[in-house]
Amino acid sequence: MSIVVVGTVAFDKISTPFGKSDKIVGGAATFIGLSASQFTDRVNLVSVIGDDFPTDFLEGLKQRNINLDGLQIKPGEKSFFWEGKYHYDMNSRDTLDTQLNVLADFEPVLPESYKDCDFLMLGNLAPVVQLKVIDQLAVRPKLVVLDTMNFWMDSAMDDLKKVIAKVDVIAINDEEARQLSGEYSLVRAARKILAMGPKYIVIKKGENGALLIDDKSMFFSPALPLEDVMDPTGAGDTFAGGFIGYLANSRDISFENMKRAVVVGSAMASFTVEKFGTERLLNLSEADIDERIQLFVDLVDFDILLVD
């Protein structure tokens, strides 16, 4: 099934307690697209870049069958740039520099061929842009997944709530779930957020795994404890890409299959954090992915006879 992915294609400059990067390629749609493309060849990108963006990277995306018809290239303008520094715990970070550039007045335009997509992945972007994408669709997709963040809760809550009302799955982290709902308990938080529209919530907990919750059930996938964690940037996007890519490939959006998709997304994210930027995602074999998923299977595998 075809996926439309909306999000940033951008530059990042990152420092973590374990190293630092030059100005490298990042962006939500980049990570989502690369991750989803491991599972389906029907990924269609919507984004905007300047003419400073490396063409060989774009070629690499095309070689992975990622359709760039919806990627606007603005002559004479510069791509979005973000610079950040992670704290020792790797769960929090400071933004050192943000240059919106082409993102400042981004008007997404969906090519005709995108408008009947089966799945829509709204990567982290201004809610008003996400709404403009939804408005251009000819048919309601079978599944709409939203990734967003606290920044939009602080600055554009009204628009964000309009988006939330239109999606099937919302993926946010635990702090954001608490902020959005005003509830500390994630169980209560999930219930309130489901009442805002989505049928499913994925609560991303970084190195502490991810929860999938609907109105009846809960499922938890751990994150894999890793030998080296170099750079968490893009982990959430990579998760989302693996999640929706797996669902699109398996053509099954039941809760049971979403559980598998959460594990697959977690496995994909575990690769991203091992290197800076997209480096690890660009050098992944199917065997690597299978092997990694097996580690997730083993990590939580136990059998128990209930005590008498």
Added chain:
Amino acid sequence: MSIVVVGTVAFDKISTPFGKSDKIVGGAATFIGLSASQFTDRVNLVSVIGDDFPTDFLEGLKQRNINLDGLQIKPGEKSFFWEGKYHYDMNSRDTLDTQLNVLADFEPVLPESYKDCDFLMLGNLAPVVQLKVIDQLAVRPKLVVLDTMNFWMDSAMDDLKKVIAKVDVIAINDEEARQLSGEYSLVRAARKILAMGPKYIVIKKGENGALLIDDKSMFFSPALPLEDVMDPTGAGDTFAGGFIGYLANSRDISFENMKRAVVVGSAMASFTVEKFGTERLLNLSEADIDERIQLFVDLVDFDILLVD
């Protein structure tokens, strides 16, 4: 199999963002003993209290077949008291008051009947006290489990390392594992800590579950997302009690069975946090426990065919 439990029996006064307690009964050995006694009737306590301790609580422990022959009662002295306040995230807390009282010069004395115990549970206490208990044993137990905390790493690292060298299982939280090893990656941290003596490490992550690691394998149990979390005090001790109680009852200390014990410990801890102090542990049926364990089974249950 018989278990000897060493730790505090004490008073706590607790405030959390969701409520506050009066001066109530707490202490590591109390939580461990109550939790373990759900699985075996051969729990033997070693601790010290003053004559201010409520006798009806002690009667309650005896009714649960917890042997108090090793519990010293010091006439004219007061029991250990701790007062603390949890922050909003419930993962960190401030100590408001600590009154060592009887704990200041605690000399543990093992009754003869304890000295050939099968399992030894060293609850959180000064390492020098834990060493004195080990020294009084007539035979080396089949399994020695150590619970400790950062306080002893800061103040008594040399003694603590002596204890660590003598145990089979060490249970600490993720920050403590990082502090003890000097490694950020929990995989690397575990490897260094295993090199200090223990064959197994349990890394407790509070609301984010627990990891069991030996030199070959890793296992993860989530914590159960709860409707209400009232008071985390004693959760780690309750975990340890369920862990060792389950192992003692099943007479099996293989890695496979320890995985089950980690789930059982996590299930027991999920009860403790629902109320202040020991209240929930004192009002638990076997059916409650079975039902709770089933929720843990369901929470991580998925099947996946590896992607092709």
